[in-house]
Amino acid sequence: MVGMGSPSATALPAQVAVTARHVPDCAELVRAQPWDSTPLGPMESWDPVVQATVEVVLASPVPMALAYGDDYLLIYNDAYAEVIGAKHPAAMGCPAAQVFGDLWQAPGIGGVIDDVYRTGRPFFEAEAQMSVPRAGKVEQASFTRGHSVVRDRHGSVVGVLTVAAETTQVTRRLQSLGELTARLASTLTIDDVARVVLAYAMSSFDVDHCVFAVDDGAEFRYVRRIRGEMVDEVDERLPPLWKRIGNDPRSPMVIAAQSGRPSFQPDGSPLLRVATDRHERRIRALAAMPLRTPSLHGALTIGYRTAHTWLPAERALLYAAAELVAQAAERARRFEAQHGTAQLLQRSMLPEHLPELDRFRIAARYDVGVDGNAAGGDFYDAFELSDGRLAMVLGDVAGHDVRAAAVMGQVRAALRALALTDPAPETVLAGLDRLVGSLGAESRNEEIFVTVVYGVLDQSDGTITLGSAGHPPPVLRRAGQGRATAELVAVPPGAPLGLGGSWRTSTVRLEPGDSILMFSDGVVERRDRPLGAGLADLVAAAAGAASGDPRNLCSLATAAVAGRTDDDVAVLAVERAVALSRSATMRVPAEPTGPSRVRQWMTTRLRDWGVPEPVIGAAILCTSELTTNALLHAGTPAHVRIDLSAERLLVSVADTGTRGSVTRAHTDTLSSRGRGLGLIEELSDTWGTDPAVRGSTVWFEMLLPPPERGNRGT
Structure with missing residues (x-):
């Protein structure tokens, strides 16, 4: 554990009995801590994985601590506070070396944390004797400890998570529990949680049968893993296969989920009355652990084909694992609800179908950025005009919230109305400029920032008239007679919408086999690279594409620039076919x-x-x-x-x-x-x-x- 002893008996310096004075619990301390002055920064800006790890730490019934950053800032739970005694609550948010003083330099203390942080390799420590304040006096206790790295959403190591268990009977599984905590902290969906839990149970407990279940309306849905299943790396990355079960009062899984009480059967036929196959009829020993939170009911069951005595230490480990899994499942359910709402809002404002034309093919793609929980302002559209020409647009409203999505919806609807009246790019952009200016004035917010690239395609000869309001220029891919080439279209740069600018147009012509690709800045912008490098990568990807097919170009474009983006990504591609398809x-x-x-x-x-x-x-x-x-x-x-x-x-x-x-x-x-x-x-x-x-x-x-x-x- 962070700052907890060496393999030999070690007393924490200056440990005294805890007095009767009121000390806030660790969750209160974390909320009240002035994080702004630390490398973590304000809580609302914490990395999602770090935030999830802290939630798991605070909810855990076993001693856990996160040592964050190069200074190893300590964030720990109430169980850990009991271990460090008088150093709590002053230790919260402080560098570990400052908290533990000279003890930090002792063998097996700070060096272990530093090694895990530096190498990224987890470390399991054997039993160690510790001096712990209890009931007004200091007692010796045995601890086993597991240390695992915590990675942020970009995959970078940002801290070390330590889990301690006061038992000598679960030492072989302690490292797995620490790794389970770290892996659960990075899960987003219930599918993610199911994959992590099943893999953990099968490997850590060496069971023959494992089921993870969560409530789904009036019923439950569950996913199962059994010994001998062929599960390769591809399967681990793919959605698990869920099945449904009603409120069957004979099912140990349902009983645990509904009652909130665990059950441990050492021998018998626990699944005989609800067995769906021969494998379940062969299970003799079964543990059913409830997964209960304010918004989720579920269960985790593990079983053996032979009789099995459920020892107290093993039961304690299952209790701890079930608590961690329940918290992760509740967090995943919240994410899914928020994510689904944001996705539906976002995509309901985008065209469900693009035009199907004889000589031109059209495709588009939209990928949400950030963490998938927020609606964004990127949009695309393509529609036929009354004279047979095709209007196409790609735009970006700054922001990642409902307001940005609402502005995006208004701009897209207004663009259609303007284009169907007079599709000339100069006229459409001028009308949108007045709209955005009006929206900014209404909300008394001058920070509405909207960029658009808009074009009109004449299907008779492939000519496209383009105008840009502060948006990156499209990529033009020429099929040519031999090797394909690509370049950025020279569209006169105009001011973003809402600033009262004026716009000029340029014209390009698509020959048979040529394609044009419109894109949002999230495709090419990266924090650690200049914009020009991203544009060059995108042009190179278009030139090297196996074909100019729009779906292919959209797929290549979203992965053309190395590194991850926090922005939304939208692309729209149009190809002039060589012949009728x-x-x-x-x-x-x-x-x-x-x-x-x-x-x-x-x-x-x-x-x-x-x-x-x-x-x-x-x-x-x-x-x-x-x-x-x-x-x-x-x-x-x-x-x-x-x-x-x-x-x-x-x-x-x-x-x-x-x-x-x-x-x-x-x-x-x-x-x-x-x-x-x-x-x-x-x-x-x-x-x-x-x-x-x-x-x-x-x-x-x-x-x-x-x-x-x-x-x-x-």
Whole structure:
């Protein structure tokens, strides 16, 4: 533990019995501490992972302490305060070396914390004898300690978390408990918590059966792990498979969740009356731990196929683990509720469908920044005008709150109205400028900052007239005859909206195969890099793209610049097709025969279109996996779309629901199980995921081999 002794008996200096004077509990002390003058800064600006770690520390019934930063500022809980005695409460928020004085330099004290902090490797300390003040006197107690690093949301080590247990019977599991705490602190969703908990229980307790359950309306949903399951790294990254159970009074899991009382059965058939398979009927020993918070009821059960005596020390460890899991699950539920509301608000203000044109293809993508809990102000739109031209826009309202989203909605609605009356960029931008100025005057806030790039595309010849109000210029990708090139469009820079500026336009022409990409500044801005470097990376990514397909460009753009961004990311791409493409769609019912129907339909359609057999086989295999995934996880019908051009086959599978799961703000994985991820990465030329107003779309692209001499292309 931070500042707690060495392997030999050590007395903390100046420890005395705690007097009867009132001392605030540690949670009160943390709230009252003047953090502004420390490296942590104001509490409201704390890193989300650090904040979550502190919440776990304060809620834990076992002694825990966080040593933050290079000075190892101490944040600890009430159980830890009992250990350090008279040094509490002055120790809260102070550097560990200052708190413990010369003892900090003793073997096994400060050096251990420093080594874990510097190397990032967790460390488990064997039993140590400690002098602890209790009942007015100092007593010797045995402690085992586990030290794990705490990383912020960017992955940087920011502190060391120490967990201590006053027992000699759980030393082998103490390090796992510390790691569980650290991992739970970084979870965002209930899915994340389930993955962490199941992995912890299976490895730390070496059980045959483990179930994590949470309430879901009038029922419960649960996810299970059993011994012998083949779970690889890909599965660990993917959403767990949830099942439902009603309020069955025979289920130990339901009883624990509803009553709040744990149960420990050393031998018998605890799951016999509710068993769903042979494995559950073989369980003989079972522990059912309630997970109870003001807003969540759930349970964690672990079981063995042989008789098992639940010793007091093991029960104590389970109590501590269950408390940590319950707090993490409640925090995840709050995040999901806030995240879902913000996502729905954000996406309800964006177009649910983009125009489908004969000679031009359009795609867009929006990824939320920050922690996914706030609505942002980035927006895009594309719509046909009365004369057949296409209006397209991408804009950014500064801020990450409901107000920014509201302003964004007003600007987008006004832009449509203005463009449908007079689509000329100068006229539309002037009208938006008056609107933003009026909104600023109404709210008496001169800090409304809105940038927009707006263009009108003439579908007859590919000409685009562009105007910019303080927004980064689009990227133009030229297909050319050989290697593709890319450059920033020279759009005259105009003032952001609301400042009473004037705007000039420029014109570019898309030749067959060319694409234009509009983007928000979150795509290219990074704190540690100049803007020019980000723009250069984006241009290089567009030039190096395997094709100019809009979905592909949007996917590449969001990952073109290294490093993470705290800003929202919006992109809109338009490609002028080389030739007319062929497309077809199918609605797949949410039933077991759905994937086979897709395979039959797709095989017939692609063969009719003359697609090479190797491409057909690979595409059907990937589509079948994606369809199965959509039906399994969303529980709603899926929509499969195939689009064939002269150079590529594009397939997308969309679902319209998530059974309550939430997609994380920053995700780099495909929500497919088993071999699906590997198949798509191996067989396709590029793929990606696109969130929608409801549900999500997963797509992949396969480039077609050039037609043989004398054969007619598709």
